[in-house]
Amino acid sequence: MKGTELNYGDLEGFFKGLLESKAVDCLIMPRRVGNSVSYMLVRDKDKITAPESAIFAPSFGVNAANIVKGWLIDEKVGIVAKPCETRAAIELIKLTQLKEDSVLLITVDCAGTYANEVYAANYADIGDQVDSAKIKELAGKEISIRGACTICENRLADVGDIAIAQANGEKAVVAGLTDKGVEALTAAGLSLEEKGLEREAEKEQIAADAKANLEALPKIDSEAALEEFLRDCIVCKNCRDVCPVCYCKDCFFDQPLGNPAGGDLLNLAETRGAVAVPANQLLYHLTRVYHVCTTCVACGACEDACPKDIPLTRYYPVITKKVQEIFEYVPGKDVKEPLPFTTYEDDELEECLK
Amino acid sequence: MGEEKGDFEPKIVGFTCNWCTYAGADLAGTSRKKYPPNVRLIRMMCTARFDPMFALKALLNGADGVFISGCHPGECHYIKGNFYARRRIAAMRTILKQLGLDNRVKSYWISASEGDKFATTMKNITEEIKAVGPNPVRDEIL
Numbered sequence: 001m002k003g004t005e006l007n008y009g010d011l012e013g014f015f016k017g018l019l020e021s022k023a024v025d026c027l028i029m030p031r032r033v034g035n036s037v038s039y040m041l042v043r044d045k046d047k048i049t050a051p052e053s054a055i056f057a058p059s060f061g062v063n064a065a066n067i068v069k070g071w072l073i074d075e076k077v078g079i080v081a082k083p084c085e086t087r088a089a090i091e092l093i094k095l096t097q098l099k100e101d102s103v104l105l106i107t108v109d110c111a112g113t114y115a116n117e118v119y120a121a122n123y124a125d126i127g128d129q130v131d132s133a134k135i136k137e138l139a140g141k142e143i144s145i146r147g148a149c150t151i152c153e154n155r156l157a158d159v160g161d162i163a164i165a166q167a168n169g170e171k172a173v174v175a176g177l178t179d180k181g182v183e184a185l186t187a188a189g190l191s192l193e194e195k196g197l198e199r200e201a202e203k204e205q206i207a208a209d210a211k212a213n214l215e216a217l218p219k220i221d222s223e224a225a226l227e228e229f230l231r232d233c234i235v236c237k238n239c240r241d242v243c244p245v246c247y248c249k250d251c252f253f254d255q256p257l258g259n260p261a262g263g264d265l266l267n268l269a270e271t272r273g274a275v276a277v278p279a280n281q282l283l284y285h286l287t288r289v290y291h292v293c294t295t296c297v298a299c300g301a302c303e304d305a306c307p308k309d310i311p312l313t314r315y316y317p318v319i320t321k322k323v324q325e326i327f328e329y330v331p332g333k334d335v336k337e338p339l340p341f342t343t344y345e346d347d348e349l350e351e352c353l354k
Numbered sequence: 355m356g357e358e359k360g361d362f363e364p365k366i367v368g369f370t371c372n373w374c375t376y377a378g379a380d381l382a383g384t385s386r387k388k389y390p391p392n393v394r395l396i397r398m399m400c401t402a403r404f405d406p407m408f409a410l411k412a413l414l415n416g417a418d419g420v421f422i423s424g425c426h427p428g429e430c431h432y433i434k435g436n437f438y439a440r441r442r443i444a445a446m447r448t449i450l451k452q453l454g455l456d457n458r459v460k461s462y463w464i465s466a467s468e469g470d471k472f473a474t475t476m477k478n479i480t481e482e483i484k485a486v487g488p489n490p491v492r493d494e495i496l
């Protein structure tokens with residue numbers, strides 16, 4: 001792998017170099033505003049200041065891929081984001097909701113994140129960057145990372161075009177993961193050398209811990225449990241809107257059949273005697289979990305967005321993972337690997353149909 | 355209300371492909387093979403037309419059982435429709451299994467010449483769904 005080590009102080013010059021050299025036409029990247037970190041879309045390099053105070057921040061507001069969902073543009077946008085966000089962008093490329101040639105995916109190692117409002121409220125304790133030890137220490141003070149991050153198996157920067165990895169508070173390794181990434185790094189003026197970034201043992205440990213945490217989550221394993229889990233859902237569909245891989249332009253649940261009103265609803269009540277309103281709560285979540293079953297990157301954006309605090313991480317990432325397992329598919333891992341529903345093998349899956 | 359496991363007549367919705375299972379049902383009929391009247395068939399041109407939402411809607415509207423059936427893999431009239439369908443059905447059933455909802459859902463491959471198999475399968479699914487019992491959502495306000 002080709003890369004180089006940069007001092008934190010040199011990161012600003014690197015990002016400016018990406019814009020200056022036209023390696024990208026714009027960047028979507030985290031920026032700091034006081035105690036908070038959120039994304040900006042930047043075209044003028046002079047607007048980039050002290051990126052090291054923002055790009056490592058363990059704060060999750062939206063999934064950056066959701067910002068560019070459906071952007072079929074010709075200009076090239078660089079996206080500086082966490083691994084689950086890059087993986088969502090890669091799924092969007094495969095879903096033809098994003099052009100591969102129009103993005104440069106720059107992935108930053110992640111140790112786990114706090115909901116952005118939790119991050120801002122506890123900035124004094126959390127700071128600009130955390131590692132696993134710090135996360136444990138903060139948990140002791142009841143400052144906890146997001147549920148989705150506790151079950152994340154792939155939080156090291158090993159997807160996308162460029163990795164920003166092993167940041168230790170002073171220096172970070174910046175490495176090209178694809179030819180496109182290497183070209184961009186070279187264009188931005190970095191001189192690259194051979195850099196090992198394999199980290200297999202660390203990845204295995206992360207995956208094992210994440211699996212154990214997932215197993216420990218309460219299961220939703222009966223219709224009664226599902227109804228109980230969703231009882232307070234008001235079918236606002238925020239969880240759909242913030243989901244980076246839920247992309248239909250005309251969602252069934254915005255149409256008369258999926259979102260019945262007036263006479264349609266009266267007719268339904270006539271047939272069944274009574275209907276719960278807002279209608280289709282169960283159908284909505286059962287359909288949505290099928291729609292994202294191969295592409296859910298387990299980012300937890302849905303849970304964050306739920307106004308009713310339904311812990312959706314126990315549902316979407318957990319249920320979809322088993323589907324991904326039957327297809328041996330890890331969403332966002334490889335842009336060249338076909339989506340499971342676009343391919344097949346002649347002889348397969350009979351045991352899943354029993 | 356009041357229907358007990360075993361002694362009720364389940365309503366079963368079957369999504370069948372035009373070229374194989376639907377024709378198989380026809381053969382069962384013309385060769386006077388008896389099968390329970392509990393199944394209602396919905397004909398699709400191919401299992402590839404099956405959208406898991408069909409099954410979800412049927413179940414949430416009170417169907418006691420649902421099945422999907424088409425040509426044997428490799429024998430789809432449209433060459434590979436059922437290969438894609440098999441992936442979707444497998445995904446749907448993997449989801450439903452985790453949620454404890456899969457015991458009302460079945461899938462089969464029954465060809466146009468398998469009138470016997472169609473009749474036997476319908477007998478079996480009716481017995482299986484009787485054993486599972488009435489779909490509780492019929493008594494719920496959903």
Ligand code: SF4
Nearest residue numbers: 243296297299300302
């Ligand atoms: S369903 Fe939830 S966890 Fe999965 S990709 Fe969408 S927002 Fe992220």
Ligand code: SF4
Nearest residue numbers: 233234236237239306
């Ligand atoms: S965001 Fe929450 S309340 Fe809104 S539809 Fe999703 S689960 Fe229901």
Ligand code: FES
Nearest residue numbers: 371400424430431
């Ligand atoms: S035509 Fe029967 S499964 Fe495709």
